[in-house]
Amino acid sequence: MLLNYSLKMPRAVYGGEDALQHISDLVRSNGARRVAIFTDQGIRACGLLDLPLQLVEATGAEWEILDDLPAEPSYLEVQRLIDQFKAIGADFIIACGGGSVMDTAKLASVLVTDEYGVKELLDAPGRAKKCVPTLLIPTTAGTGAEVTPNAIVAVPEKQLKVGIVNENMIADYVILDARMIRNLPRRIAASTGIDAMAHCIECFTSNKANPFSDLYALEGLDLILNHIERACDDPDALTEKNYMQIAAYYGGLAITASGTTAVHALSYPLGGRYHIAHGVSNAMLLVPVMRFNESACRARLAAVYDRCCHEQTRLRGEEEKSGWVIRRMADIVRHLDIPTSLKEFGITEDDLEDLVTAGMEVRRLLDNNVRPVTAEDARTLYQSIL
Secondary structure, three states: OOOOOOOOOOOEEEEOOOHHHHHHHHHHHOOOOEEEEEOOHHHHHOOOOHHHHHHHHOOOOEEEEEOOOOOOOEHHHHHHHHHHHHHHOOOEEEEEEOHHHHHHHHHHHOOOOOOOOHHHHHHOHHHOOOOOOEEEEEOOOOOOOOOOOEEEEEEOOOOEEEEEEOHHHOOOEEEEOHHHHOOOOHHHHHHHHHHHHHHHHHHHOOOOOOHHHHHHHHHHHHHHHHHHHHHHHOOOOHHHHHHHHHHHHHHHHHHHHOOOOHHHHHHHHHHHHHOOOHHHHHHHHHHHHHHHHHHHOHHHHHHHHHHHOOOOOOOOOHHHHHHHHHHHHHHHHHHOOOOOOHHHHOOOHHHHHHHHHHHHOOHHHHOOOOOOOOHHHHHHHHHOOO
């Protein structure tokens, strides 16, 4: 556990019933005259942007929608949208979407300058300075992007996803409103929910774990382990969906204070090379990596059991408790029908060495892992899901 630690957070977070109504007040209080609204075409098509847009219009501010963003975008695609944003001259940013939309909006908030772009921040993220205030409204309950200082982009020449990390990208405002995820397709709710679970368990067992990250990671795990299935299965389970939004936010806070580990490190090549959805790749690797780590973090996993298991019959030993936590995560992945084999994506043994090489490059996260990961370990972990 770290001896020195810190936590930086958004200026204000609004949640619960009718939380979206704060949009108008935030636009007005910031004196915004021209609002850039980042989203994607799927969100617009299903009507999720309608109410936020009405609330912006009610302020009298001008607005422009930026929605030409594919899933899992490359840094080149992100830069293209940011160039459009710069031409607008907006003085307030609203992002309404999933992780990629919010990450793009965060990058836009520090890229009003022509001195550097997304490519330059990949090499020198410390150059970024906040220029435009941001309001982030997640439409999934999983990525935690609304609270982290991270922006994840694909780098095609490396066939890898890379995180740009700078505290200037932390949002100024966040709105968590369960109506935004009410009609989320089950497969997306499931994969993003597992992403949140990975954030919490990785941060709690990370070499960078500390009292700040532990606080949010444990609370997030309690909410997820006990509510994710109903939140994904029942469109009308708004209470459980709100719990998942809160848990995803807590997972993001845990990342900000601590950091993810080998699950995320080894999943990045799966997204960068094979365009597997981030939550799905994490779901495939989560249980194998936690089994690999178990002997090195047994006491921590037992603490998760003590906090999150509400069954009347209680286990006693740390090994039994640790095993329960890993089995519970495996049961959730199975219940939510998330793919567990790389073969479903056309990946074979022939791809193994490239995956290992790329995964081992993600030292920023591998160094957080409680058990050292060698190239041979990475190979074994990938093989376990082939």
